[in-house]
Amino acid sequence: MLINAFAMLAGAGGAPRVAISIGKKDNRTAEKILGNCFSLLIIMAVILTFIFFIFAPQMLTLFGESGKTLPYAVSYSRIYILGSIFVLIVMGMNPFITTQGFAKISMLTTVIGAVINIILDPIFIFVLDLGVRGAALATVLSQAVGAVWILRFLTGKKTILHLRKENFRLRRDIILPCLALGISTFVMLSTESILSISFTSSLSRYGGDLAVGAMTIITSDTSTSDCLNLSDYFLQSSVQIICIHTLSHLPISLSPEILIL
Template identity: 50%
Template sequence: MTNEKTFLGTEPVGKLLFTLAVPAVVAQLVNMLYNIVDRIYIGHIPGSGSLALTGVGVCMPVIMIVTAFASLVSSGGAPSASISMGKGDYESAERILGGCFSVQIVISAVLTAVLLCFNRSFLSAFGASRNTIGFATDYMNIYAAGTVFVQLTLGMNAFITAQGKAKTGMMTVLIGALINTVLDPVFIFKFGMGVKGAALATVISQAVSCAWVIFFLCGKKSVLRLCLKNLSIKTSLVFPCLALGSATFIMQASESVLSVCFNSSLLKYGGDIAVGAMTILTSVMQFALLPLQGIGQGAQPVSSYNYGAGNAPRVRKTFSLLLASCVLFSFVLWIVLMARPQSFAFIFTSDAELVDFTAKALRLYGAALVLMGVQVACQMTFVSIGNTKCSIIVAVVRKFVLLIPLIFIVPLFTADRTSGVYLAEPVADLIAVTFTAILFAVQFKKALRPLEKKTDAS
């Protein structure tokens, strides 16, 4: 058991990063794939497939906000628990786990009530029309009832990964994906439930995944145990977790705001085809960048544990390997994207005009993709070492300070204003990555200095 508790501080860093990152990457890709499969089934509903797909598509910004609340708790709680484990304070780590569990129950109850009461208003605000609002509300009413399962599955699974048990965390996603993929056609087509069937399949799959997560955390194989005595919400432990997780929350929740800004500007300058291309661009970029997030998630337990243990050389080495991995991946992805953008567009549409338009837009939109490895590595490490202030700053600067204003400013200085909207993304990324790299260079050195002094003193 001792080795199971301390292996994050003793195993070779390169081996740990590979062992933990691969399952995390697989989990991210599977999660995205089964969401895509969900939409494919809905799109093939006889007679109303296109309207149903549009209706469910309008639900996505709302669903992104729901999952962002799960990240608010998990992305701060899991690193905090890992840091406590590194210090050998397993009692505090388990109190963080229990407190975060209770917070997610409270958040789930509030979200469920809000969504059931106001989902029609939210969906109308996000673009549901008279023709699609019925499909959208049918889906959201059932999805809202299962909010607690979504919250606990996503939130508590992070605490499994934080222990270095990435394969178990991956199984959580695989179980849900398999059940959802099997139940979708049964409920949608065999039982004739349409979008209601798709929502019910999602809720059931998340409920089973939730049961799997809780069963594991309460069992003997978990280093951190979820137990009744730790379910009280101790503000001194939980509030710092929420503060640390707010950076990830901002990043995820802001996607809904960005979607509205991009679409309004593109509709003004380029019409429906420009908005359609943007839908494809965001899907491609989200899917393409998932492995980067998975690599970062794999590195988090190693960085957090060793930071808590006061082992500065291992924290530094973990970051070096994380940075190299992220930069290499983003460079290869950028090369492929620039060389064959039309291949990515063909995945989502066979319309020749839209494919051609999207291919050109993708080269503009993804021009600075090669730099994203630096952004992700620095931002994930800020979170991993518990640097709340910097993690929030880099999230807010990139999305709100830079990208949202640039969506409206850059087109004013380009001959083709539609292209200018797409160019806002790489311009924002270039400035943001430069800012993040400089801030990280200063703050990372500052964060490790106390650890190095303790090492020298001993």
Template identity: 45%
Template structure:
């Protein structure tokens, strides 16, 4: 089995990250594009569009939870497999990949049964009201049938990227995205299925992506091949510890989204449906604004893990620097754009003037500290890539559980009203990102910089 493909210990580090990251970023752009098309079709469903887009917003916490399980078994698995490849132990890496795949199948089957059965109860608990709940149930019960394909396409695609095949990984996403974009208008309008058609299009497109991933990983092209089902008990604790970071981030995001919906429903009064709809649109915009950072950190994590396994600290340090500086630059530019001209983006999703006005106002509060997210991402990525599960897990919990959720509950009750929900995100980004990056700098990066300076003397 050859290990030449995906050797990240040589070459210019920023160029290497960009070479790996650009296909990932392009793939994610396509994902966001089909999410935009999906939500734009739903938002423009005549008189019911606003209620339908709000119903979709009610589903977000559960959809986020499902993707969290993909992170649980793929983030740790990918990191440990990449470290093993850096150590030239491909057999160990291959067992790690097979373990991740087996666990994704098992948890996917369990989630399908549980979430389908309890969908009405959970969606009402998450903020669904008499206007939005019927749409939420229609969408989610179809979406949840595709849980296994969603987990496979999200979770196992990271093993393709980590082996140095970013274009194949990009093709995974593009395949699903193009199919979804083609099927959306057919099911929603031609077959008059409404929001159920949007869910069915998503399930079919994710199924196609999952089959593509399995076909490639079982082929002879990648160094690591998917040959069997297995659970490597020796590596399982490490997988779960590292995977817990991404999983906790998704679970805490899900909890936060649920708390946000409940608080918007409680403090929004007659406008509660509009406020939940505005938050749904803000979440869609955040996906767009997070794309550049996501692509760079995803590629940077793989390069860091490989060089950490190969004991090349100077290249690890170069990865951290590039992720940080590129993130600060791009996030600041996007933040300025969001402050100055948010309306054209919002109009993609809805033509309701009241919803547009509300989203503009609330979005400027919500994204107020967005540049600081570059600090959060560079710190968090470093902890995961360098196999520091305790720190990675803590900082996943810090912003969402320790900061944003309590602030979401507190601020509306101390005079800020419904706008306090949006101020909570601003404050949590500012505080959480600063603490995360400072800890990473003083415990990891500063030591590497001092070691490099000592060698140069």
């Protein structure tokens, strides 16, 4: 969830600004925003991978992992964090596809990753007998396929905005407004992650591994229920579409500073 928070810092912050630029028929600026947000995701992936891979045992102990589960948690997290770049690309760049009006492509990104993960999990865990390492590897590979799918689309012929090398260099006037818009989503997701860590740590201390396992089941059930609430997904998609169509008919131009204020 913490990695998702960093991904949405760029995705939730950059996608609305791209929608505004498309609405103003300024695709050149929109592509600059797209390229800058992609560079930001890569930088965050490198930093997060270094920190979490090196300090995985210490951080997991701080998060409440017990001596019995710590070796499994370290094995899983280190493999998963090596593939965090794919997770960040999928979570962070997918909103830019939706913003352009390609909702089906955006949906397929999620579906492809989920289906591949479901197929690979039993193969790696049971057939190849890799245990938790197999689960982590299956997740990384499924996200890698999703990342390749996104990059291929954003560099292909069907997309409105293209990912170009000349737009990868970070510019303060482009990236800071994106961060200003994305910080609220980042804080919300990171706070949920911190709460989850606090629950796990307390349960591990006072209830042991059984209590942590029970909490994991409850969290999974809650996440499944949230997935069935389609109103949030319709709301996120409709806001970006409204931005494009509304701004394309406005006789005035809006500056990024107005959005920050």
